[in-house]
Amino acid sequence: MTEPYLSPPMELQPDWIDQNGHLNMAYYGVLFDMGVDEAARMFGLGWDYTSKGTHTTYSAEFRIRYVRELHLGSTVRASFRLLDVGPKAYHFCQELIHSEGWVAATGEGISLHIDQSGPKVAPYPAEVKAKLDEVLAQHAALPVPDWVGAPMRIRK
Amino acid sequence: MTHDPQPSLTGEVIENRYLGVEMEIRPEWIDFNGHLNMAYYGVLFDTGSNHGFRALGFGADYRESHGFTTMTADFRIRYLRELHLGDVVRCSFRVVKVGTRAFHYCQELIHRDGWISATAETVNLHVDMKARRVAPYTEARKLALQAMAAEHAKWPLPDWVGLPLGVRS
Numbered sequence: 001m002t003e004p005y006l007s008p009p010m011e012l013q014p015d016w017i018d019q020n021g022h023l024n025m026a027y028y029g030v031l032f033d034m035g036v037d038e039a040a041r042m043f044g045l046g047w048d049y050t051s052k053g054t055h056t057t058y059s060a061e062f063r064i065r066y067v068r069e070l071h072l073g074s075t076v077r078a079s080f081r082l083l084d085v086g087p088k089a090y091h092f093c094q095e096l097i098h099s100e101g102w103v104a105a106t107g108e109g110i111s112l113h114i115d116q117s118g119p120k121v122a123p124y125p126a127e128v129k130a131k132l133d134e135v136l137a138q139h140a141a142l143p144v145p146d147w148v149g150a151p152m153r154i155r156k
Numbered sequence: 157m158t159h160d161p162q163p164s165l166t167g168e169v170i171e172n173r174y175l176g177v178e179m180e181i182r183p184e185w186i187d188f189n190g191h192l193n194m195a196y197y198g199v200l201f202d203t204g205s206n207h208g209f210r211a212l213g214f215g216a217d218y219r220e221s222h223g224f225t226t227m228t229a230d231f232r233i234r235y236l237r238e239l240h241l242g243d244v245v246r247c248s249f250r251v252v253k254v255g256t257r258a259f260h261y262c263q264e265l266i267h268r269d270g271w272i273s274a275t276a277e278t279v280n281l282h283v284d285m286k287a288r289r290v291a292p293y294t295e296a297r298k299l300a301l302q303a304m305a306a307e308h309a310k311w312p313l314p315d316w317v318g319l320p321l322g323v324r325s
Contacts (some may be wrong), residue, residue: 019216020225020285024202025198025227025228025231026195026201026202027198028198029195029196029198032195033193033194058235059194059233059235060234060235061232061235062232062233062235063230064228064230065229065230066228069227069288084322091321091323108321149321150320152232152260152277152318153260154253154254154258154259154260155257
């Protein structure tokens with residue numbers, strides 16, 4: 001059975017806690033980004049690739065929905081599901097999952113492939129594109145969360 | 157939200173933007189790409205909303221005297237241009253829509269040289285600190301939000317507000 005990718009467990013740092021006594025909103029982004037770094041290794045876009053200095057990945061957009069507060073001592077993992085793959089970019093979604101099983105936040109992002117000589121957006125190498133397409137086909141068996149692509153709004 | 161209570165941090169309106177103080181990039185926020193890591197734009201947008209929250213009366217004194225705080229429900233960043241160590245930026249703050257227990261706002265992260273590095277869009281909730289539940293605004297805070305929304309409605313609404321995410325094929 002297909003399952004989304006899950007990152008190794010991650011812990012909160014004391015200086016990420018704000019005056020509300022919980023994980024500050026900005027540091028959910030740090031945890032999601034660490035989760036993407038792990039998942040990118042699946043596609044050959046990890047440190048081995050980016051450290052060569054010719055190509056890398058940039059974030060074009062990222063969105064977080066805050067579902068539940070996190071406190072110091074919590075351990076979370078980030079899931080990763082591919083939603084769409086283009087020649088130079090991919091669209092993905094994530095959940096930040098507490099060690100007790102509940103979802104603390106959701107993430108949705110666009111990652112760009114970058115030629116560092118510009119820097120400019122550039123097509124993926126064939127082997128990376130093939131791997132992205134393979135994982136996309138596997139993840140297509142998973143339901144698309146209903147919050148993906150939803151516009152931002154307030155309830156009245 | 158951090159809502160730094162320092163009263164010296166105030167905003168000013170310049171060319172249809174309500175701007176906060178200048179902020180610097182910290183060395184530990186630079187990633188393996190040699191630029192500001194995507195996650196720390198969030199820190200700048202959060203810090204760069206303080207002038208707006210303070211003007212609305214959501215500072216530390218409100219939390220202590222009324223038992224309410226604010227929490228983020230939804231936050232989205234569009235990355236337009238890289239930032240590097242040594243860059244100085246300011247954040248704008250514009251109210252988009254006000255509800256009974258939440259409001260929607262948008263921001264631009266503007267480099268000292270005038271270009272926009274990133275945009276953000278946020279839904280912020282009014283929360284009863286003890287119950288940890290969303291609660292209606294007090295009358296004074298609702299009036300402050302509506303007054304700011306009316307003031308900001310005189311400025312054009314950025315065309316990226318409310319757009320879905322996606323890749324170009």
